[in-house]
Amino acid sequence: MAALEIPCPQCGKKLRLPDRALLGRKGRCGKCGHKFIMHEPPATHFAEAPDAGNGLQFEFAGADEDPDPGADKTLLGISARYIPDEPMGREPAPTRAAAPEAAPLPRFDEQAFPDVLLESGSDDDGDAVANLRRRRQQIQRRRLIVIGVSAVVLIAVGVGLYVGLSGKPKANLAKKGSATRARAIEEGDAESPAEPRKPAAASSDKPADAITLKLVPEGAKIVIHLRPAELWRKTDSAEEFRACLGPLGVWLESALKTQCLLEPANIEEALFALIPASREAFDVAVVVRAKGDLKRSDLIDKFNGELVDKPRSHYIGADRAWMVFDNRTFASAPASMAQSMIESADSPPITSDGVQALLSMTDRKRHFTLVCDLEDVRLGVKTLAPDNAQKLLEGIVDFFGDDVETVAWSLQLGEADTGQTLQSDIKVRNRLSRSPQKLQADLKKKLSDLPEEVLSIVRMTHPKKIGEKKIVGRYPIMTKIVERSTHFDTGHRLVSLKVDLPERAGPNLALGTLLTWNQTTLPDFGSAPSVAPAVAGAKSKLPDKIADRLKKKITVDFRREPLQNAIGFISEETGVEFKLDGPGMKLAGVTQNEAQIFQMEGVPATAVLHKILIENTKNKLVLIVDEEKKTALVTSVDKASAGNLTPFPLEPAPNK
Numbered sequence: 001m002a003a004l005e006i007p008c009p010q011c012g013k014k015l016r017l018p019d020r021a022l023l024g025r026k027g028r029c030g031k032c033g034h035k036f037i038m039h040e041p042p043a044t045h046f047a048e049a050p051d052a053g054n055g056l057q058f059e060f061a062g063a064d065e066d067p068d069p070g071a072d073k074t075l076l077g078i079s080a081r082y083i084p085d086e087p088m089g090r091e092p093a094p095t096r097a098a099a100p101e102a103a104p105l106p107r108f109d110e111q112a113f114p115d116v117l118l119e120s121g122s123d124d125d126g127d128a129v130a131n132l133r134r135r136r137q138q139i140q141r142r143r144l145i146v147i148g149v150s151a152v153v154l155i156a157v158g159v160g161l162y163v164g165l166s167g168k169p170k171a172n173l174a175k176k177g178s179a180t181r182a183r184a185i186e187e188g189d190a191e192s193p194a195e196p197r198k199p200a201a202a203s204s205d206k207p208a209d210a211i212t213l214k215l216v217p218e219g220a221k222i223v224i225h226l227r228p229a230e231l232w233r234k235t236d237s238a239e240e241f242r243a244c245l246g247p248l249g250v251w252l253e254s255a256l257k258t259q260c261l262l263e264p265a266n267i268e269e270a271l272f273a274l275i276p277a278s279r280e281a282f283d284v285a286v287v288v289r290a291k292g293d294l295k296r297s298d299l300i301d302k303f304n305g306e307l308v309d310k311p312r313s314h315y316i317g318a319d320r321a322w323m324v325f326d327n328r329t330f331a332s333a334p335a336s337m338a339q340s341m342i343e344s345a346d347s348p349p350i351t352s353d354g355v356q357a358l359l360s361m362t363d364r365k366r367h368f369t370l371v372c373d374l375e376d377v378r379l380g381v382k383t384l385a386p387d388n389a390q391k392l393l394e395g396i397v398d399f400f401g402d403d404v405e406t407v408a409w410s411l412q413l414g415e416a417d418t419g420q421t422l423q424s425d426i427k428v429r430n431r432l433s434r435s436p437q438k439l440q441a442d443l444k445k446k447l448s449d450l451p452e453e454v455l456s457i458v459r460m461t462h463p464k465k466i467g468e469k470k471i472v473g474r475y476p477i478m479t480k481i482v483e484r485s486t487h488f489d490t491g492h493r494l495v496s497l498k499v500d501l502p503e504r505a506g507p508n509l510a511l512g513t514l515l516t517w518n519q520t521t522l523p524d525f526g527s528a529p530s531v532a533p534a535v536a537g538a539k540s541k542l543p544d545k546i547a548d549r550l551k552k553k554i555t556v557d558f559r560r561e562p563l564q565n566a567i568g569f570i571s572e573e574t575g576v577e578f579k580l581d582g583p584g585m586k587l588a589g590v591t592q593n594e595a596q597i598f599q600m601e602g603v604p605a606t607a608v609l610h611k612i613l614i615e616n617t618k619n620k621l622v623l624i625v626d627e628e629k630k631t632a633l634v635t636s637v638d639k640a641s642a643g644n645l646t647p648f649p650l651e652p653a654p655n656k
Helices: 123-165 236-244 247-260 296-303 335-343 353-359 374-379 387-400 436-458 466-485 505-520 563-574 582-587 605-615 637-642
Strands: 004-007 014-017 026-028 035-037 222-226 267-276 282-290 306-308 314-316 320-324 329-334 368-373 404-412 422-430 486-491 494-501 553-562 577-580 595-604 621-626 631-636
Touching: 236 247, 236 505, 247 267, 247 282, 282 335, 296 320, 314 335, 320 335, 329 335, 353 368, 353 404, 353 422, 368 374, 374 387, 374 404, 422 436, 436 466, 436 486, 436 494, 436 505, 466 486, 466 494, 466 505, 466 563, 553 563, 553 605, 563 577, 563 595, 563 605, 582 631, 582 637, 595 605, 605 621, 621 637, 631 637
Parallel strands: 577 631
Antiparallel strands: 004 014, 026 035, 222 267, 222 368, 267 282, 282 329, 306 314, 314 320, 320 329, 368 404, 404 422, 422 494, 486 494, 553 595, 621 631
């Protein structure tokens, strides 16, 4: 089906729509940025007019009569065509008349129809009932697929960047996204056309193998790319990570088997593309690349479709179309999008400028990648997420705000055997209403507020098991460490947020997010004050003296944790403000990134500090406490001696 072209009412540039079902949605002109509701353009035709003396005759006939026939007119999006002076075999053009406005496409609501619409007694009646039931099954199946695919997004959020994106997952902390949000361009805030184009933040290390939309029908607005074979390897790190996902990991494995027709361990790459079918609903296309050559006969049996030879061999089933591209790659899409899927095998499909721009910056070698237009996610919250996860998804969208057009997030899990760290990379494409520099400041502020918001959530949880209490109680400090480890950068229409954490962060964040989110879905969430272990030292109950605060017993589990993060954890646990004297520490040959690898349970904070500052550095660092300013300084022994500063006494953990 040919794409429908909608002219921008502001500048006349045409927007191509791959599907008429998108009519009625809000569009944005890629040339002038004007937002408008997309309606089918009125019927137009060319009528004959007197010869102008150059062999070209044309007259524009629109949907409405021109109220000012003498006014100057500019024909936007209409090109003149040659008409002979004496047209042969052609009737005179009809007089201009108002063309009837196209009726909006009806929206099917399966709840609005009874099981039997017509009285029985004719074959037509039976066909109508069968068609209705088939349509209901298709809608239900499509919804299950969409929920399944979008749950992959929620799982990934739990892996690493819920801490950086989720905002407020509970009802009274998550603002409701609005489908009609718009804001005026702030004076002096938008990027000026004359402003020098700064290269993208990551242009210097642009990946050689970016994700593409080959074999995907036109109009994809949400793209999810996974490498299941690597996530399902039989290694300690991979198995531990899947175990930390709990029931979500079990569900994900089942969903991959169903949608990709292969075992996860045999799938090298899986790409899911969500294509808007209406204002709030999505169709799903899938592209699968196997680790090895596939047996084509077994694959075709699973398609359960009829072979169609032209224009390229593919299979059409009751609901889905399938195409085998090569010995390792096949694709699937709704049957109605078969033609578009086939065409995309040879030429890139149409998508938004934002999705296309950020896709070019992706790396298909990453374990997980998500690219999406934020407005489509905002509109589709109710169909993208199950009921108990909709507030979480709304919180993610609201974290980015109205000034973000498109988001790309990639994640690489850590590997203990190779020393690979956990790497998270978010790229945000700003709207013209907000410059990258100001959007970066906005996101920094939101990210800095996140740990406190997570802490308020944890205070309202009621974990029944001791193990869950400890993990949920540590979750706020996990978010604090991620916030401190996030590095920002900007480019032309780009803000990037990069996080590099030890390998242990992957399973810890996955399990912490899963258990904390599960607590927010329970009936007793927020019903009564509850203090988790990590929040027992709330500031309102802190001792006045730092010496007394450091007597608090804490539990730590540092696995290659940087020194600065380990001190930050102690700060959150005790309420003591620590300062690291970087230059002074360098004099002793100690950096703030010194890895801390040890565990302690139920010991005074002074014992943990003794382990970090004295034992692990061989007496090179000391702690200087200022009771008046309520601060604690970490510096070198030589620097303290030169300044006549008295070290605070630190005792090792008592032998048990």
